[in-house]
Amino acid sequence: MYRRKVMAGVVLAGALGLTACRQDMHNQPRYKPFAATSFFGDGRSARPAIEDTVARGQLHLDQARYTGKENGKDISYFPIQITRADVARGQERFNIFCSPCHGRLGDGHGMIVSRGLRQPPSYYDPRLVNAPVGHFFDVMTNGYGAMYSYASRVPVDDRWRIASYIRALQASAAGASAGASQNGAASPQNGAVSQNGAGQSGRAGGLQ
Amino acid sequence: MLLGGTLAVAYITDRGDWTTSIRMAPEQPIPFSxxxxxxxxxxxxxxxxxxVETSGYAGLPPTETCMTCHSQIWSNATLTQPIRDSWASGKSIEWVRVHDLPDFVYFNHSIHINKGIGCSTCHxxxxxxxxxxxxxxxYMEWCVNCHRNPAKYIRPKSEVFNIEYQYPANQAELGPQLVKEYHVQSLTDCVTCHR
Known part of the structure; x- marks a missing residue:
C-alpha cells in the first residue's frame, strides 16, 4: 500500500516535471494589439492619434473624393474610376456592411430590421433614385437618421464602390420595370458614369 | 510501468482540454454569442x-460597431448594459482574448485569408x-501540420468566409490545383513564424 502511494507520487512529480510550467517566453514584456496596460490612464496600449495630426499618406486634399461634396453640395459624379471590377467589389462590400439592414436587394428589408431596427428607406424610392451619388457617400461617411457612420469600417474608395453598386441595383430595377430592355437599364441618372470616362457601372445593371 | 505511467500522465496534462483550454469559454464582460x-x-x-483581410490582426470591433444596432435593439437589456456604459464613458469593454498565441510566434491573418485558408479551418x-x-x-505541430501540406486545407478564395464550407470529395485534386493557382508556398522555415 505504502509502496503504491510512493509510486503514484513519483509518477505525478515526474509528469509535472515533463510539462513545463514557466511562461516567461509565452508572455513577453510587450503589448499585443489592443492589450490592456496600466501605464496610460485609459488602460489602453493602443493610442489614439493626437488631434490635428495627419498621418503620412492621409492628407485628404481631394474634397470631392473624401467628403462627397463640393462647395457644400453633394457631387453627382464618381471621383474615382469605376470599372466592372469595382462594382463587383461594391456588391461584396454592400452584402457585408449594408445588407444586414438594407437587405440584399436594397429594399430596406434586412434581417436586423426584422429584429427591431428602424426600417431604412428603399433605394428605389424616387427621392433616392434622384439623389446625387455624393449623397450615398455622405450617408456612409457621416451616418444618417438611425444609421451610424461607417467611416471607420469601410475605406473611402470602397464607399464609392458601394455607391456604384447601389446605382447598379437601382438601374436593374428600372430596367426590370421597363421590360429589361438592353439599353434601358444602362442609363442610370446622376453620375453612374464617372467623369474620367470609365463609366462601366451603368452596364453593370444586370449584375446580381 | 513507472515510466509508462509518468508519460501517460504527462501526455494528458500536456494535451488535455484543461491545459490547452480547448472548448472552454472564458468569462467575458458580456456573454456575446x-x-x-x-x-x-x-x-x-x-x-x-x-x-482580417488587410492586417495581421483580425480586429476587435469598437463599441461603435455594437451600438450600430444595440442603440436600438435590446437597448434596455441588462446584458447589453456594458456596451452603453462603454459608449457613454469612452472606456473600452475589456474582452478576454480567446486565441492567445505565445509571444514568440508571429502570425498574420491577412496572408492566410488571401491565400484561401478559411476562417473555420482554424476557428x-x-x-x-x-x-x-x-x-x-x-500548438506548433498543429500549425506545421498545415504548413507542410496546405493542399489538404486550402479552399477557393470565394469560400473563405463561408463558415459552413465542406471540403469537396475531390479535395485531393482541387487542393494542389489551388495551391498552384494562389502561389501558396509551403513555408516551414523556423523563421517563418519565429522572427
Missing part, C-alpha cells in the same frame, strides 16, 4: 472583424458557439 450574430442574424465575419464553427471558445490547441 457568435451563434446568434452569425447564424441567426447572418452577419458576415468582416462586419465586425474589419481588419471552427464559430456560428455554433453561444459563447466563444477555441477548437484547436494552437
Amino acid at each position: 457568435h451563434k446568434h450574430h452569425v447564424k441567426d442574424d447572418g452577419i458576415d465575419c468582416r462586419y465586425c472583424h474589419t481588419g 471552427g464553427r464559430v456560428d455554433e458557439m453561444p459563447l466563444t471558445y477555441r477548437v484547436n490547441n494552437l
Whole structure:
C-alpha cells in the first residue's frame, strides 16, 4: 500500500516535471494589439492619434473624393474610376456592411430590421433614385437618421464602390420595370458614369 | 510501468482540454454569442472583424460597431448594459482574448485569408458557439501540420468566409490545383513564424 502511494507520487512529480510550467517566453514584456496596460490612464496600449495630426499618406486634399461634396453640395459624379471590377467589389462590400439592414436587394428589408431596427428607406424610392451619388457617400461617411457612420469600417474608395453598386441595383430595377430592355437599364441618372470616362457601372445593371 | 505511467500522465496534462483550454469559454464582460450574430442574424465575419483581410490582426470591433444596432435593439437589456456604459464613458469593454498565441510566434491573418485558408479551418464553427471558445490547441505541430501540406486545407478564395464550407470529395485534386493557382508556398522555415 505504502509502496503504491510512493509510486503514484513519483509518477505525478515526474509528469509535472515533463510539462513545463514557466511562461516567461509565452508572455513577453510587450503589448499585443489592443492589450490592456496600466501605464496610460485609459488602460489602453493602443493610442489614439493626437488631434490635428495627419498621418503620412492621409492628407485628404481631394474634397470631392473624401467628403462627397463640393462647395457644400453633394457631387453627382464618381471621383474615382469605376470599372466592372469595382462594382463587383461594391456588391461584396454592400452584402457585408449594408445588407444586414438594407437587405440584399436594397429594399430596406434586412434581417436586423426584422429584429427591431428602424426600417431604412428603399433605394428605389424616387427621392433616392434622384439623389446625387455624393449623397450615398455622405450617408456612409457621416451616418444618417438611425444609421451610424461607417467611416471607420469601410475605406473611402470602397464607399464609392458601394455607391456604384447601389446605382447598379437601382438601374436593374428600372430596367426590370421597363421590360429589361438592353439599353434601358444602362442609363442610370446622376453620375453612374464617372467623369474620367470609365463609366462601366451603368452596364453593370444586370449584375446580381 | 513507472515510466509508462509518468508519460501517460504527462501526455494528458500536456494535451488535455484543461491545459490547452480547448472548448472552454472564458468569462467575458458580456456573454456575446457568435451563434446568434452569425447564424441567426447572418452577419458576415468582416462586419465586425474589419481588419482580417488587410492586417495581421483580425480586429476587435469598437463599441461603435455594437451600438450600430444595440442603440436600438435590446437597448434596455441588462446584458447589453456594458456596451452603453462603454459608449457613454469612452472606456473600452475589456474582452478576454480567446486565441492567445505565445509571444514568440508571429502570425498574420491577412496572408492566410488571401491565400484561401478559411476562417473555420482554424476557428471552427464559430456560428455554433453561444459563447466563444477555441477548437484547436494552437500548438506548433498543429500549425506545421498545415504548413507542410496546405493542399489538404486550402479552399477557393470565394469560400473563405463561408463558415459552413465542406471540403469537396475531390479535395485531393482541387487542393494542389489551388495551391498552384494562389502561389501558396509551403513555408516551414523556423523563421517563418519565429522572427
